Amino acid sequence: MTLLWFYGLLLGVCCYISTSETTSRSVEKFHYDYSRIQETEQAWKCWQEGYRPPPATSNKIHESGNGTAAEIERILSFNQSNTVLFLFSSNSNNLNLITAFTIERNRLVRLLLDNAGLERLELAFNGGENDCRLAELSVPRNRLRNLSASMDRLTTLRKLDLSYNLLEEFHLDRLMNTAGSLKQLLLSHNRLESFRSTVSINFTSLHKLDLSNNRLRTLDSTYWAMPQLETFHIDYNRHLVSIEGWKRTRFPLVKGFDPAGTNNWNQTWLKSVQ
Numbered sequence: 001m002t003l004l005w006f007y008g009l010l011l012g013v014c015c016y017i018s019t020s021e022t023t024s025r026s027v028e029k030f031h032y033d034y035s036r037i038q039e040t041e042q043a044w045k046c047w048q049e050g051y052r053p054p055p056a057t058s059n060k061i062h063e064s065g066n067g068t069a070a071e072i073e074r075i076l077s078f079n080q081s082n083t084v085l086f087l088f089s090s091n092s093n094n095l096n097l098i099t100a101f102t103i104e105r106n107r108l109v110r111l112l113l114d115n116a117g118l119e120r121l122e123l124a125f126n127g128g129e130n131d132c133r134l135a136e137l138s139v140p141r142n143r144l145r146n147l148s149a150s151m152d153r154l155t156t157l158r159k160l161d162l163s164y165n166l167l168e169e170f171h172l173d174r175l176m177n178t179a180g181s182l183k184q185l186l187l188s189h190n191r192l193e194s195f196r197s198t199v200s201i202n203f204t205s206l207h208k209l210d211l212s213n214n215r216l217r218t219l220d221s222t223y224w225a226m227p228q229l230e231t232f233h234i235d236y237n238r239h240l241v242s243i244e245g246w247k248r249t250r251f252p253l254v255k256g257f258d259p260a261g262t263n264n265w266n267q268t269w270l271k272s273v274q
Helices: 002-026 069-076 172-178 267-273
Strands: 030-039 058-067 083-089 099-103 110-114 118-123 136-138 159-161 169-171 184-186 194-196 208-210 231-233
Touching (some): 169 172
Parallel strands (some): 159 184, 184 208
């Protein structure tokens, strides 16, 4: 009888611990801070630097706190049809947060999803449609491994920030349709082993390109046309020896490469382009 009582007590303790762990996992909270601006004047034109409508024609919502994964998903499921600015950030360790986001036909001009647990980012454009004003798409500190197949529909981008993700390759050709407006392309702290283009593309406005802290071994700039490029970060690609096709006459505004020697530069080549 004593033995049965002991086993019963042990089973009860195990069930209690298991229930407690399940409850603890189900109520895990994640920090969030977000702002959302809704446009109320439908005729408003939003192509100004800063991408903000005047206060008289907009409603601003701001919230911060701690919420469950379901609450984070609710926040990210906002109405895109009347929102022009959505900025979400978190200072949590979001390893246990898994989210996805789909960009729809919308009025969005700025979209920031910083440390939102993103594992997938999609664009829901069909056929030849492209009803999207998006000028800034920033999704740093997430877990993206691939880009949406419809990335070329974002034809008005000025800033694309995909830093601190898990990308292993990037095809510059995907940005051909936004080459005339793109000013910043930020891809640092990924796992890039390939950054390439197969056709000549004229990025007439691009002034900042950041490929630092990746795994690039080779890089070919032959097809790059970037007359306004001023800032080019390529440091901490430790096995990179040289950049094919790079000449000072082609990129006259770029000051130079990482002086700390964080790449395995061919010194003869490096001196020729400094």
